[in-house]
Amino acid sequence: MPMIAADLSVRREPCARRTPYPVDTVGCLDASYNDICAVFGDAVLPPAGSGDESVAAGVEWVIETAAGQAILFDRDNPFDPQLQSAQPADWHVWGGHSAVLPWIHHVVTGSPQTFASCLAPSITAEELLISYADYLHHRASTLPPGDLLATQLILQRNDMIDVVLHHEQNTGIHCEPPDISPVAGTTLPYTLMPLCEVLGTARRHRARERRDLGRITADQVDTARLLADKAPGAASTTVMVEYGQQPNQAELDAHKATLKAMATALAHGSPTD
Incomplete structure (x- = not known):
């Protein structure tokens, strides 16, 4: 199966599903058949007479990420998406968790920022937030300790943990x-x-710092506001500048754009709680 490594390289391996395989729609992707083939290789069409008449039995990719397995298929034309191979199509993503989406969006579009606007309507605000934090965390895990990009990704992850x-x-x-x-x-x-x-460690520290939390407000608009406030300056990476280190500007720009997209999704009531 195609596998997205934590360093965003794609290994093209024979396609196979794990059992049980994901059947929940966690989001979508707007891309052409050719664009997806360029990243993941040729799609798989199960052999005739397999007896599987589900939508996912059509042309599809089964993709492995650090966040789990995902199935990518063309919702509108699942059995022959290559009829309009150069035209963008509405690809649906099945997965066990929405955290598979930042990986797929990054390797296909060049940035994770579009994943926030392409979530399934039923995805919660909690899944949206943790999906991006998980993606940043695992990307940093492939790099040597002290590596400049690893430091930046960890600081950006810390933005999200906050x-x-x-x-x-x-x-x-x-x-x-x-x-x-x-x-x-x-x-x-x-x-x-x-x-x-x-x-868990961060929660324990925060609990000690703020024992006077007051009442619970359940206000995701407030969370959206915090994301929007962090986006312009991406405050955590200013630490790097203070120590004479220059952040990777492309990564920083993608991080800012992703925070803004997540803030927009939350402020407009999607994902839902």
């Missing part, structure tokens, strides 16, 4: 990261503590 904790305090709902894919997990070097442990 927003996650703020949202949890407002709503009383924890943002739980997805389980690491058993396939992708064998390729991760685990130079970083698992994200669930990072979150």
Whole structure:
């Protein structure tokens, strides 16, 4: 199967589904058949007479990411999307968690920023926030400790952890990261503590700092406001500048754009709670 490594390289392997395979729609992707083939290789069409008449039995890609397995297929023309191979199509993404989306959007479009506007209507604000934090965390895990980009990705992840904790305090709902894919997990070097442990540590520190939380407001508009406030300056990366290190500007621009897109999605009531 195509596998998106944590360094965003794509390994083209024979396509296979894990059992049980994901059947929940977690989002979509606006891209042409040719664009997707250029990244993942040729799509797979199950052999005639397989007996599987589901939509996903059409032309599809089964993709492995650090956040789990995803199935990508053309909703409108699942059995022959190459009829208009150069035209953008409405590709649906099935997965166990929306955290698969930033990976797919980045390798196909060149940035994770579009994933926030392409979530399924049923995805919660908690899944949106943790999906991007998980993506940043695992990307940093492939790089040597002290590497400049690793430092930047961790600082950007910390931006997101701050927003996650703020949202949890407002709503009383924890943002739980997805389980690491058993396939992708064998390729991760685990130079970083698992994200669930990072979150647990951060929650304990925040609880000690703020014992006077007051009442729970359950206001995701407030979370959107915090995301929008962080986007222009991406404050955490200013630490790098203070120490004479220059952030990767392309990565910083993509991070800012992604925060803005997430803020817009939350402020307009999508994803839903």
